[in-house]
Amino acid sequence: ATIPIDTNNTMLKESETKKRKLTDETKEETRVFSKRHGLELKLKLKPEKCIGLCRRLKLSKEQKYLYRQNPHLRQVFLEEKKKLVFYCGGDKTFSTTENRLLLPTSGRTPYNSSKTSFQTVKHYGQRKLLMSEIEFLTNVIATAAHSTDSQNLLVIYAGAAPGSHTNYLSLMFPQLRFIFFDHSEFLAEESDHIKIRREMFTNELAEEYSTIKENLLFICDIRQLYFQAWAPPRSTECRLLVTQDDISKPLIEYDNTDYDSAMFYFSTCTRTMYYEHDYNKGEHIGLDHCYDCRTELFILEQYVRKIKQVKEDEVKKQVLKLSSDIWDKITSNKQVPSRKR
Incomplete structure (x- = not known):
């Protein structure tokens, strides 16, 4: 049995x-x-x-x-639905447009506190941040690869503490320099590519950095909307990507009830669907077919193709190596300094 x-x-x-x-x-x-x-x-x-x-x-x-x-999908059975919903797009159609963005066409379910009594999807805070940052930097660098915008890139990261994953992130993107801002305690360490400033990122600092000649990438953890892998089971948090062109566009008004319904659908339905992939049994320790695992594979696939530019027959091997390495070096049950704002 x-x-x-x-x-x-x-x-x-x-x-x-x-x-x-x-x-x-x-x-x-x-x-x-x-x-x-x-x-x-x-x-x-x-x-x-x-x-x-x-x-x-x-x-x-x-x-x-x-x-x-599929341990991350067990809540489907524990809630006695007993039937997994298989994502019909298949392995080859998992994409940013279809699977990563919160759109007006995304599913909605009114919030119901009794619906999620069993929660087997996982929350890994630093891994969640790392995945969203890999995805962001991969897309930006790949887009700017054939222009002068790819030169002298400086990443300003506001609210970066504790940052236990950020040294690893820096190693993945050695062409970038980082400046981390936060008044809280850091686990990250300074290096040739990382500078840490134990202070809040203020409007005055924003004005100061807006005048420098380097091309800036700004990441802010003080929160197109991107769904997140490894978020808390009932999280309503997304990652907002804003480009230079977006700044001049009209403000978008969000209906908080509609947004909550969209995120509840994502938490209880999208994250617990079965997503096919061709990483065979025994080759992907710790990963199953839930949304979070499939998203991690997708993000790392994009990274090794666009940034590392490995041969196609090496993509799978490199993705598995990265995923295993991230687990060993980033995802742990060690306590990190509390964030007090």
């Missing part, structure tokens, strides 16, 4: 272990899952402690397989 992973990471009683009759395949999946998903083992999913959960949910053989292989 297919058995869900013990989320408390405790030793099972010998009698319980015998009852489970774990197959070699399931044992190996548990070992790999435990190694790469140390945080996953702390999921607040009390129902998963029950030995006969799959049996009591009356899952079919196919559903059991999907349940076991």
Whole structure:
């Protein structure tokens, strides 16, 4: 029988272990899952402690397989929908336009606090920021590659603390220089490409940097709207991309109720759909077929193609290496300095 992973990471009683009759395949999946998903083992999913959960949910053989292989999608089964919604676009059509932007045509669902009692999508704060920044810098640099705008690029990052992922980000884009602003404590370290200023980014500083000759990229974590991978389960946060041309355009008024409905649909439906990809079983430890995992693969694919410019037959290998490296170096359960504003 297919058995869900013990989320408390405790030793099972010998009698319980015998009852489970774990197959070699399931044992190996548990070992790999435990190694790469140390945080996953702390999921607040009390129902998963029950030995006969799959049996009591009356899952079919196919559903059991999907349940076991896709831990981030388990809330679909725990809420007793029992049926995953498969994204019909397929692997080759996952794109910025279709999957990354909040548009007027995006789905809406009125907020319902009782609808999300089980939450198996994951929140990794620094990984979330890293993915959005890789996506932003990849698109900007690729667009400016054949113009003078690609020279002397300086990234101003307001609200950058604690920044435990930012040294890694700098290594990914060695052609860029960064200046981080925040009055809070940093985990990031200065380098040849990074300067840290322990102060708030004020209007006066904005005026000062607007006069320099270098081409500026401005990132602000004090918040086209981009959905985020690895956001909190009920997050209503997006990333807003503004270009130079956008500054002269009329202001856009947002309906907060409509926005909440769009983000609730994203959290409860879009993020828990099944997204196909060709990263085969056993080659992508820690990644399944949820929206967040598929988005990470998409962002890293764009990066290795546009920035690293690797050969197409090397893309998959490089993406897997990056994803594994990001997990080891960025995603952890270590405490970071609290942000007090």
